[in-house]
Amino acid sequence: MALTTDDDHFTKKGRVKKQWKMPLRRKADLVANELERLGIDLCSVSEVRWLGNGSTTVGRYTFIFSERPDVKGEPKQDGVGIFLNKRLSKLWFQGGSEWEPVSPRIIRARIPYGKRHITVIGNYAPTFMAHPEVKADFYSLLQS
DSSP, X not given: OOOEEEEEEEOTTSOEEEEEXXXXXXXXXXXHHHHHHHTOSEEEEEXXXXXXXXXXXXXXXXXEEEOOOOOTTSOOOOOEEEEEOHXXXXXXXXXXXXXXXXXXXXXXXXEEETTEEEEEEEEOOOOTTSOHHHHHHHHHHHHO
């Protein structure tokens, strides 16, 4: 497993401590493995932090994700995604792979199921401490 390092940090005793981070793809693999182990067909996740919007195969799952564009100097944050197991992925692909990255905090996927459709909305709500305007914008988008 390849690991990447963050910047060095100094502890109270002055020693350098390296903070190890796991690559995002490996994290997605771990989530997919755990979902499969637990028999979960569909799961929405937050704080995805992948660049852009798209879908990819992760293990036996299809992972649909939405993230804000990378802005130089700003930490990557937000981002939501939806994991679909093999059966739901097949239905989703047969139905035209319909999904919409509403915002970096909201994603919508539509899956045909029999004569009906299932609409899945994944979201990552702002915290209580977030600026009121950010919260108002989020809930306004969620309502529409």
